[in-house]
Amino acid sequence: PEYISQPSAQASPAEPNRNLKYDPKKPHITDSPITRGNWYKHVNWLNVFFILGIPLMGLISTYWTPLRWQTAVWTVIYYFCTGLGITAGYHRLWAHKSYSAALPLRIFLAGVGGGAVEGSIRWWSRDHRAHHRYTDTAKDPYSVRKGLLYSHIGWMIMKQNPKRIGRTDISDLNEDPVVVWQHRHYLKVVLFMGLIFPTLVAGIGWGDWMGGYIYAGILRIFFVQQATFCVNSLAHWLGDQPFDDRNSPRDHVITAFVTLGEGYHNFHHEFPSDYRNAIEWHQYDPTKWSIWVWSKLGLATGLKQFRSNEIEKGRVQQLQKKLDQKRSKLDWGIPLDQLPVIEWEDYVEQAKNGRGLIAVAGVVHDVTDFINEHPGGKALIRSGVGKDATAMFNGGVYLHSNGAHNLLSTMRVGVIRGGCEVEIWKRTQRENKDGIYLKD
Amino acid sequence: PEYISQPSAQASPAEPNRNLKYDPKKPHITDSPITRGNWYKHVNWLNVFFILGIPLMGLISTYWTPLRWQTAVWTVIYYFCTGLGITAGYHRLWAHKSYSAALPLRIFLAGVGGGAVEGSIRWWSRDHRAHHRYTDTAKDPYSVRKGLLYSHIGWMIMKQNPKRIGRTDISDLNEDPVVVWQHRHYLKVVLFMGLIFPTLVAGIGWGDWMGGYIYAGILRIFFVQQATFCVNSLAHWLGDQPFDDRNSPRDHVITAFVTLGEGYHNFHHEFPSDYRNAIEWHQYDPTKWSIWVWSKLGLATGLKQFRSNEIEKGRVQQLQKKLDQKRSKLDWGIPLDQLPVIEWEDYVEQAKNGRGLIAVAGVVHDVTDFINEHPGGKALIRSGVGKDATAMFNGGVYLHSNGAHNLLSTMRVGVIRGGCEVEIWKRTQRENKDGIYLKD
Numbered sequence A, B: 001p002e003y004i005s006q007p008s009a010q011a012s013p014a015e016p017n018r019n020l021k022y023d024p025k026k027p028h029i030t031d032s033p034i035t036r037g038n039w040y041k042h043v044n045w046l047n048v049f050f051i052l053g054i055p056l057m058g059l060i061s062t063y064w065t066p067l068r069w070q071t072a073v074w075t076v077i078y079y080f081c082t083g084l085g086i087t088a089g090y091h092r093l094w095a096h097k098s099y100s101a102a103l104p105l106r107i108f109l110a111g112v113g114g115g116a117v118e119g120s121i122r123w124w125s126r127d128h129r130a131h132h133r134y135t136d137t138a139k140d141p142y143s144v145r146k147g148l149l150y151s152h153i154g155w156m157i158m159k160q161n162p163k164r165i166g167r168t169d170i171s172d173l174n175e176d177p178v179v180v181w182q183h184r185h186y187l188k189v190v191l192f193m194g195l196i197f198p199t200l201v202a203g204i205g206w207g208d209w210m211g212g213y214i215y216a217g218i219l220r221i222f223f224v225q226q227a228t229f230c231v232n233s234l235a236h237w238l239g240d241q242p243f244d245d246r247n248s249p250r251d252h253v254i255t256a257f258v259t260l261g262e263g264y265h266n267f268h269h270e271f272p273s274d275y276r277n278a279i280e281w282h283q284y285d286p287t288k289w290s291i292w293v294w295s296k297l298g299l300a301t302g303l304k305q306f307r308s309n310e311i312e313k314g315r316v317q318q319l320q321k322k323l324d325q326k327r328s329k330l331d332w333g334i335p336l337d338q339l340p341v342i343e344w345e346d347y348v349e350q351a352k353n354g355r356g357l358i359a360v361a362g363v364v365h366d367v368t369d370f371i372n373e374h375p376g377g378k379a380l381i382r383s384g385v386g387k388d389a390t391a392m393f394n395g396g397v398y399l400h401s402n403g404a405h406n407l408l409s410t411m412r413v414g415v416i417r418g419g420c421e422v423e424i425w426k427r428t429q430r431e432n433k434d435g436i437y438l439k440d
């Protein structure tokens, strides 16, 4: 497809495979809005043909091509190999440098990754780094804010203004000979690893040339593409956000199953240099398992892992955020500093005159309507009216539950001056004879 | 069983059915420790016979008694009826007054509740109120702190000192004629509703007298007893504590299935006057459903429900508690007030001399070991060394994730006097020429 060979505007002119037809000075088609008259100019027809046209033709051909079980098994195996090329190779090794790979492993990953037909390592990683650096912004090449379908394939099917995509540093990739070689010979790699090799295996292996071509070649490419595209769409749309909810990435086991373990995407955007996407042992991440096996074989080294202390901190902060949102929606009673200050005598007086007032811990509560509902009976709660019921309420008679304390705080009506019966204020009041609610 | 007619020491002498043999002045067997010589005196043999002996005999009799399907169905139906007698009647209506019931419903519940053979309403509710009021303490009649088996049946099988059980107010029960009548005629109620009635139904209904007696009578009693005993054992042992974890009650769906919905026991102990035990629609609480149906039929009124605001407050507080525990176990970096204060000049000087120091938001961080690991590349992070990198770090170059901020805080080594480069302090320093680390 065209996206294979189209470098972004940021590519230096010295780069290999620079698209010679592209002139950053001429106005780009994406500068004019889509209309009835020009919509077809906005569509990248070459990509439409590669991503949807060829698979459709493959699908039609299955009508004449019986599926043999050997070919079915081989298709599934090669599906996993080429998928791993993208997830363990393109993504975790080259785009994120989350581990280092020995030359044979790099060659293998560059080969099977090419067989997934999703562009060269260099092109893919540049876009992917921009996606991480500018997630959800206009500079994000596959921003989900433009719609789920856009983030899935729209960004390839519609022409893009190369200037729009955020700038990223890929100097390290230009130093890796495997990456440079794959980029330079990309079309040959795609043809061989995408179609010829799977056909050869089925043909030489059990004589099923046509089946190898249609199933392990064309249709397998379609499934690998759609599956890995889900990392850009589904993983930014479906699931939880245990680490940060300010951006779109989400964790979901379904996405993980579809994408060889790339579905724990909220974690991944928060800790992109971690070679794992799933950190729990019971989560599905075959890409992580493969890297781990390679490390045991000496093929992969320097597997990076974020300290679990940092990971847990992120989780705790996100939980705290959700909890604070929940808390702010609840009624916690009038804050103490907004309550009127009441003299002890006034409290006692009003309680005598029939208001069901109870003082607990220096705060006056109006329990008039609650007396009949009191689970401990009318008699007990009445025994606290007009008194300092702090001790009774807190275990002297009954150690009330946390729920009872919460309920009590919603019944606040005032604060007692001094917090309890204070002799010296009684005297002052007797001398001054001033009003009832003495605001401080 | 004996527990049917044994009132606690707190029962007033004027109470109906006071146990005349009990003399609070004589020393009780539980005052002497269990030894090899006296253990059999500690066992309540009558209860052992009723709770374990009779069911065992029933079990043996099944050998000669074929189970007919009509009897099986009837046993299950009557199991649910007698179970509801305990959960909706004894527990939620009488012990907790969580709703009011019309006379016919009260008679029904007193009858089928009696058929579960777990003591009279009066005896059961008194103990149950003590269980709520003194949960997990020595005054709790079936405290799980004494062991799971003890809370399940040990408290009935071993003799209890009636003085030990906490005092509770049951004056309201003494005013309910149905309760008083059931207590007075308890043995007759048990015999009729526990054995005679289920036998009659199977006998008259489809001629299976023996099956009705063994299955719908004896064995059904055993299962209802064991199931409802689980509220005291399993519900204080298995599951989560979403509302309060200071006491033993727990929520678990398994306990709920066994106990007709009484398994959300952490909620229940926190909000005992709520007619529901399960508050979520998808949780299993057939007792709640029954009460709701009765209310629609006009048989139950005044269904009490705690305000959801209070329930959510409890949940939020418990979550907060767990979160705080988690947070306290993590490394959040040296607190700002424990860091040395550094002059701007010293910071710049030290960075020039090769230490990888970066100032962000007035705090100096030592990133020397992190430069090579920086996911954004060595060059970018180096560009901040010895400078005020606040803007770069916070979006000027790249808006770092929350995880990056957390990681940064673990690298703190000092605070800059004034938070940034301040001209007036430079001058003072030039004039004074005093030391490097100027502690405030």
Ligand code: HEM
Pocket (backbone or CB within 6 Å): A358, A367, A370, A374, A375, A376, A377, A380, A381, A382, A383, A384, A385, A389, A392, A393, A397, A398, A399, A400, A401, A402, A403, A404, A405, A407, A408, B129, B132, B133, B168, B270, B271, B272, B273
């Ligand atoms: C001041 C004197 C009070 C006394 C002596 C008292 C006593 C009691 C007792 C003995 C119980 C246990 C009932 C049982 O489980 O059988 C109880 C339960 C309860 N009381 Fe009070 N009470 C008092 C005031 C209040 C007030 C002012 C409130 C208002 C919120 C309140 C709310 C509750 C609640 C919600 C329960 C249910 C169990 C729990 O959540 O702990 N009580 N009370």
Ligand code: HEM
Pocket (backbone or CB within 6 Å): A129, A132, A133, A168, A270, A271, A272, A273, B358, B367, B370, B374, B375, B376, B377, B380, B381, B382, B383, B384, B385, B389, B392, B393, B397, B398, B399, B400, B401, B402, B403, B404, B405, B407, B408
């Ligand atoms: C002060 C100058 C710094 C600049 C200009 C800078 C720049 C960047 C850039 C551009 C990225 C994005 C890499 C990508 O996704 O392709 C990045 C990522 C990252 N940087 Fe820095 N960085 C600086 C300092 C630091 C420091 C002091 C830390 C120490 C904690 C740090 C920690 C990280 C981490 C953890 C990431 C991974 C992505 C993330 O968590 O946001 N950076 N940095």
Ligand SMILES: [Fe+2]
Pocket (backbone or CB within 6 Å): A131, A231, A232, A236, A249, A265, A269
């Ligand atoms: Fe993403």
Ligand SMILES: [Fe+2]
Pocket (backbone or CB within 6 Å): A091, A095, A096, A128, A132, A268, A272
């Ligand atoms: Fe990524």
Ligand SMILES: [Fe+2]
Pocket (backbone or CB within 6 Å): B131, B231, B232, B236, B249, B265, B269
């Ligand atoms: Fe309980």
Ligand SMILES: [Fe+2]
Pocket (backbone or CB within 6 Å): B091, B095, B096, B128, B132, B268, B272
């Ligand atoms: Fe209860």
